[in-house]
Amino acid sequence: MILTTLRSPLLAIALVVALVAAACGTNNGSGNAGGASGAPASAGGSQAAGSEPAGSGAASPAANLSGDLTVWAMGNEGTKLTTLADAFMKANPGVKVSVTPVDWGQAVAKLTTAIAGNTTPDVSQMGTDMMGQFGATGAFDPVPADIDASTFFQSAWNTNQVGGVASGVPWYVETRLLYYRTDIATKAGITSPPATWDDLMAMAKAMKEKGGAKWGISLGTKNWQEYFPFLWQNGGDVVDASGNPALNSPQAVEALTFYDSFFKAGLTPKSVPEGFDITPAFVKGDNPMFFSGPWHLGLIDTAGGADFKDKWAIAPMPKKVTATSFLGGSNMVVYKNSKNKDAAWAFVKFVSDPTTQALWYKTVTDLPAVQAAWDDPTVKGDANVALFGAQLKDTKAQPVSATWSELSSAINDTLEKMTTGGMEPQAAADQMQKDAMSIGVK
C-alpha cells in the first residue's frame, strides 16, 4: 500500500471521473468490475473442431457490401470469433472484419469508455444482463424488421427489449441444469433424478446421510442466478404483469424459504473459501449436486478423467409449478455510431444463421440461440447437450433494466444475509422488494 500511502487523497477523487475525463480506459484491477453479477460465463469447452468453412450460402445475398468492420467480443468468444469473421469475409470479399478480443473483467469499463468517447466498434457482443445498462445510453441501433424474432428462443429474444425496442440479436445462450453424482445417489438408494422440489430436498438429505457425502448439495450463498429459478418454478417472477417489482410475493417468500431450508438443514455450506471451485469438490464427492451451465460438462470431464464418466449425470430442473431455469448468454448489438451499418447488420445476420450457429457450437461449444440450429446432427448428437436444449424451452431471464447491476448486487447482499446471517425469508423478500422499488427494475 506504499503507493496508496504516497498518493494524494485527491487521487481517489480523480479515479471517479477519470473514466469520464480521460478517454483511455481506467482498467482498475482485474476484479469483477462488471462481471460481478456473473457476466454470462462462456462455454469452457475447448472442442475446437477443425474450422470447416461455414455453409457459404448462409450469408444474406445482400447487395455488394464493402468497407471495414470492427467487432468486439469477450472472453473465449473474443479469441475464437476470427473463425466466423473469416467465413463472413469469404462470403463478402469486399468487407474487412477486424475482431478485438476484450477481457470480461474489463468489458464494462471498455464499453462505457467507448460509448462516452464515441469510439464504439460497429458490432459487439453484449451479455444479456448488460443490455439494459448499456441500452439506457441509447448507443444501440434498433434491430431491422427483417430479422425474425420467432427463430430464436423466446426468453433469449426478450433480453434485447430495451424500453420496448429490439436492440440486439441473440447470439448464444446458456441455461442451468442439475449436475449430480449417480454413484453416490445409488449408494443413498436413489435411482432417478429429482422430479420435484420434495425430491430434490430428499435427495440432498440422502446424499449426505446415506451416501456419505460431506454435503448434500452446493447452493450459492449470494447468487441471484441460483435463486431466481426457484422463484420462477414456484410461479413467481421478478416483476408482475404490469412491470412492477414482485419480489415479496407469497411465491417469492415460499421460494426463499425452500432455498434457505438447505442452509438451515446444513445440507449446503454456509461459507466457502474465496475462489472456491465446485469442480474438484464434485469430483471428490464432497458436494454431490449443484446447478450449473453447459461449461461444466467439459470441466468435469477434464477434472474427472476417463473412469469418472459413469459416475455423474445431469438432469432437468425439478418441478414445482413449472420447471423453469435461468437463461443467460450474449447478444450481438450494432452501434448507432457505426459508419457501416449495412455490413454490420449483415454480419449479425450471418452469425445468427442456423448454419453459422452450428459452426459456432463446433468451435467453442456455445449453445445456439437459434432454435433451428439444434437440428444440426453435431448439436443434437450429444445427449447431455440435448438435455440443455430441452431445458432452454422453459427458461426465463432477469428483467432488462438500466440499474440491473445495482439491483442484482442488492439482491445478492440480501440473499447472503438470509443464507448466512440468519435473516428470515419473509424479511429477506421484503428487503428485496424495498430495494427493487428504490433502485428500479426498468
Added chain:
Amino acid sequence: MTAPALVRREATRGAAHVAPRHGWRQDLIGWSFALPFVILFGVFLALPILAAFLFSFTSFGLRDITNPIGASVVGVDNYAKLLSDAKFWKSLGNTVYFVVVGVPLTLALGLVIANALSRGITRFRTAFRVGYYLPVITSIVAIAVVWRFLLNPDFGLINLLLAKIGVNGPNWLANPALAMPSIIAMAVWRNVGFAMVVFVAGMQAIPSMLYEAASIDGAGRWQSFRYVTLPMLRPTILFMLVITTIGYLQLFEEPFVMTNGGPLDATLSVTMYMYQQGFQFFHQGYASAIAYVLFVIVAIVAFLQFRFLRSET
C-alpha cells in the same frame, strides 16, 4: 565595502538591466521543462478533481456519459442521501476500524523492528531489512493470492498449524468477525517494512553522543529508548502517523482482491463503496460526493494529528 561585494552589486545591476529579455527567455525555458508535468497534472488530476466536485452536485450517471454537460443538477442531494445511507456508514465504520487498529500496529511494530535492527541485532542486519521491506515492493495481487492460500480453511498453512496444537481453525475470510482482522494482519505485514525503513533512517540521524551521555548517566536499554530514541524520533513518528493514516483511510486493494468487500459487507471500505457506486452501478455523481466526503475526513484527521502532536514538543 569590499571589492568583491561591489563587483557583485555591479553584476546584479547589469543583470537587472537586461532582465526583461533574459528573464523572458529563461521563463520560456523553465516553462517548457515544466510543461509536460503541468499538462499532465492539469488534464489528469486538476481537471478531474474539479469535475468530480461539480459532478457531486449532479445525478451524473450512465445515461449522461455521452453528454456530461446535460447531467441534471441536484444540489446537495447526494450529500444528504449519504447521511442516511446505511451502507456508507457501515463502510465508514469498517474503514475507521481498519485505521484505528492498523495504524498503531504498523507504527509500533515498525518502531520495534527498526530499534532492534539499529541497536540490537548486528549480524545479518541487511538480510533482515531486505526481508521486512520485500512485501512493500511486492505486487498486492501476488500477496493477496498467497494470503488467500495461507488463510484457506481447508488446506491453508495457518489452519494446519492451528490443527497441530488442537485448534480447529475458522474460515478466516468468510467469517464476518474475522475477515477485517485478517485484512489488517495482511496490511500490517505488508506495510511494516516501509515504517521500519523510515524509522531506521530517523534513528541514524540521532547523534550517538546522546546515547553515550545517557549510558554514562546509567540509562539501560529501555531507558535510552524511552528517553533518547523516542523524543528524537518524534518528527519522524508524526510524519509516519500522518502518511499511514492517510493511506489506510483509502483502504481499497486489500478487500478488493481478497474479499470483494464481503462477507456481509464486513470489509467494505469507503473507497470500495465509492468504486462500486461509480464503476459498477454508474452513479458517478453519488460516487463523487463519497470521494469528497472522504477527502474532507482525511484533511481533518491529518490536520488534527499535526495540531496535537506537534504542540507537545
